[in-house]
Amino acid sequence: MVHLCRIRLRKYGNFVDNLRLYVRGGAGGMGLPRIGGHGGNGGDVWVVATKSMTLKKVKEKYPQKRFVADVGGNSSVRSLKGQRGNDTEILVPVGVTVTTDDDRILGDLNAEGDRVLVAKGGHGGSFSSSFLPSKGQSKLIRLDLKLIADMGLVGFPNAGKSSLLTALSNATPQIASYPFTTLKPQIGKLVYEDHNQISVADLPGLIEGAHMNKGMGHKFLKHVERTKQLLFVVDVCGFQLASQTPFRSAFEAVQLLTKELELYKEELVSKPALLVVNKMDLPEANHKLEQLKEQLLNPEEFCHTLPNDMTPKSHLAFRHVVPISATTGLGVDRLKAFIRESLEEEASEATEMFRQQRLQLLRQHSQ
Numbered sequence: 001m002v003h004l005c006r007i008r009l010r011k012y013g014n015f016v017d018n019l020r021l022y023v024r025g026g027a028g029g030m031g032l033p034r035i036g037g038h039g040g041n042g043g044d045v046w047v048v049a050t051k052s053m054t055l056k057k058v059k060e061k062y063p064q065k066r067f068v069a070d071v072g073g074n075s076s077v078r079s080l081k082g083q084r085g086n087d088t089e090i091l092v093p094v095g096v097t098v099t100t101d102d103d104r105i106l107g108d109l110n111a112e113g114d115r116v117l118v119a120k121g122g123h124g125g126s127f128s129s130s131f132l133p134s135k136g137q138s139k140l141i142r143l144d145l146k147l148i149a150d151m152g153l154v155g156f157p158n159a160g161k162s163s164l165l166t167a168l169s170n171a172t173p174q175i176a177s178y179p180f181t182t183l184k185p186q187i188g189k190l191v192y193e194d195h196n197q198i199s200v201a202d203l204p205g206l207i208e209g210a211h212m213n214k215g216m217g218h219k220f221l222k223h224v225e226r227t228k229q230l231l232f233v234v235d236v237c238g239f240q241l242a243s244q245t246p247f248r249s250a251f252e253a254v255q256l257l258t259k260e261l262e263l264y265k266e267e268l269v270s271k272p273a274l275l276v277v278n279k280m281d282l283p284e285a286n287h288k289l290e291q292l293k294e295q296l297l298n299p300e301e302f303c304h305t306l307p308n309d310m311t312p313k314s315h316l317a318f319r320h321v322v323p324i325s326a327t328t329g330l331g332v333d334r335l336k337a338f339i340r341e342s343l344e345e346e347a348s349e350a351t352e353m354f355r356q357q358r359l360q361l362l363r364q365h366s367q
């Protein structure tokens, strides 16, 4: 039987972990001097946390990135007190920090339903304002998904993630606790000669079927969202989880890891990623590495060994494929340099993107 598998090469850079928005409270309604009537207050703009949301969805649903609450009702003979304008709610994922454009923190959204007021509506016209209403507040705000680390280790059990974290960070990794999460990942700090530091999180618990919440599936996958980049780790010789489960080669492990991320949230596979091929000290490792590299170049030809439903739709474009041995230290310094290079590259791309986003919003809303 011919097994068809269509794999696209996935370009990184689609994952959205921050967003700038323009927000404006509604203006107040007019007062009515003749009979001393008050205009209604304008509505407020709130940012509200909800589990089902992602920043990418916010971006796609509101391409204008503009949120304005309703104006307050004017005072009239029939309705002396004008109606209050409706509030506007911006739904965002849990684990977001809201700041102003000049980096003042407005609030943290750590749990479902948490809310932060970002633009207050104006006052309705009344005696004290000569019955003239005031405008609502307007500003640019920034939403940032809180990160647990710069890099996240993604690999099946026994690939050598903990050993790698220890080899990279030259110390016993810390167990970190974050308010917006239940799983406690291990965080190691990579320290460079110029004292620059990069954090790497070991995210335990990924197994085949994690997207269906097997094992600690979802808890693990949620963390993948919270790192800037991904470090896939595979055993060059492949692995077998248990005697009743099939043996998987390193190439198959890469595909299965990709599939698990894709099934959980497709945008995760667009994060920048590096591939670490571990246990290069084992016999036959060089030969197996060559095989893996060849397979990664032509994934369509080699994915037929996986069941159709475990074949990813897209194939990750790894920035680097780095052979190492966490045990002997082979290749670890090189990997450390690649990690830094990749994060610095992304940081300069992000700076340029923010600049453009900001200019665009300011141009649209300059008064």
Ligand SMILES: Nc1nc2c(ncn2[C@@H]2O[C@H](COP(=O)(O)OP(=O)(O)OP(=O)(O)O)[C@@H](O)[C@H]2O)c(=O)[nH]1
Pocket (backbone or CB within 6 Å): 155, 156, 157, 158, 159, 160, 161, 162, 163, 164, 204, 205, 278, 279, 280, 281, 282, 324, 325, 326, 327, 328
């Ligand atoms: N030969 C060899 N063995 C290694 C290497 N790295 C790790 N191991 C061994 O592989 C096994 C698993 O290593 P871990 O670092 O615990 O792997 P892990 O991916 O953190 O595993 P989980 O904690 O189950 O997710 C251990 O017995 C390690 O000693 C390596 O570079 N070479």
